[in-house]
Amino acid sequence: MPEGPEMVFLKELAEPFVGQQVWEARGEAKGISFDRVKGQVLQDIKTFGKELFFCFPDFALRVHLMLFGKYSINGELNRVLQLGLVFEAGEINFYACDCRLLNAPWEDQYDWPTDVLHPAFDPEKALGKLLRSPGRFICDALLDQTLFAGVGNGLKNEVLFRQRIHPESQVGEIPASELRALIKATQALSAEYLEGKRHGEGEVHWQAYRQKICPRDRVPFLKAKLGKPPRSCYFCALCQRQYLPDW
Numbered sequence: 001m002p003e004g005p006e007m008v009f010l011k012e013l014a015e016p017f018v019g020q021q022v023w024e025a026r027g028e029a030k031g032i033s034f035d036r037v038k039g040q041v042l043q044d045i046k047t048f049g050k051e052l053f054f055c056f057p058d059f060a061l062r063v064h065l066m067l068f069g070k071y072s073i074n075g076e077l078n079r080v081l082q083l084g085l086v087f088e089a090g091e092i093n094f095y096a097c098d099c100r101l102l103n104a105p106w107e108d109q110y111d112w113p114t115d116v117l118h119p120a121f122d123p124e125k126a127l128g129k130l131l132r133s134p135g136r137f138i139c140d141a142l143l144d145q146t147l148f149a150g151v152g153n154g155l156k157n158e159v160l161f162r163q164r165i166h167p168e169s170q171v172g173e174i175p176a177s178e179l180r181a182l183i184k185a186t187q188a189l190s191a192e193y194l195e196g197k198r199h200g201e202g203e204v205h206w207q208a209y210r211q212k213i214c215p216r217d218r219v220p221f222l223k224a225k226l227g228k229p230p231r232s233c234y235f236c237a238l239c240q241r242q243y244l245p246d247w
């Protein structure tokens with residue numbers, strides 16, 4: 001599943017269409033009246049976490065690539081088209097994704113500064129929200145899109161490894177200084193991921209996610225489905241500390 005940085009990168013790729021009129025709108029996405037889209041001028045493109053928005057004066061088209069979504073700019077794929085927008089400068093097509101039309105004022109539904117890549121992302125607010133559920137495992141909290149919009153499974157595994165925190169650590173048992181550092185690392189790694197995309201590198205250089213050996217200890221990573229719902233975790237039993245209450 002694409003994580004936040006990939007959506008920001010996609011937004012940047014589509015930016016040449018901003019200010020242009022939609023010549024043609026088509027696709028199978030239910031709930032979108034394509035007649036309404038045709039002739040409108042694209043005012044802006046925004047992202048929130050893993051969601052992308054094509055903004056028009058009275059509505060937005062929201063795209064979520066889900067697990068297997070694909071897109072093509074100035075090309076077509078041999079799949080069922082969900083949403084295709086044709087402009088003077090070219091076209092953008094989406095497949096196997098969730099596309100919806102949101103009526104204004106749709107922006108009020110989103111708490112924009114919870115997006116890790118948003119310039120107004122507020123680490124202290126994130127910490128406050130995190131501490132509201134002290135019994136939760138940190139691997140679940142990091143994937144909570146109401147706390148850290150844009151963080152997916154790769155970023156989650158990687159920041160926990162970098163900060164030496166075991167995925168099944170209870171939030172309330174981790175020292176606040178460690179949580180602050182974890183939030184900063186999440187922000188920094190997301191930015192690094194985006195920079196990598198801009199420079200044509202596929203993804204970040206993962207040290208833990210989908211890796212076999214811990215580069216610090218040279219022992220095999222443990223791989224397990226942890227959390228609610230269970231998601232793949234890659235972690236090292238030697239260098240990632242598990243914070244749990246003392247019984």
Ligand SMILES: [Zn+2]
Nearest residue numbers: 214217236239
């Ligand atoms: Zn290790």
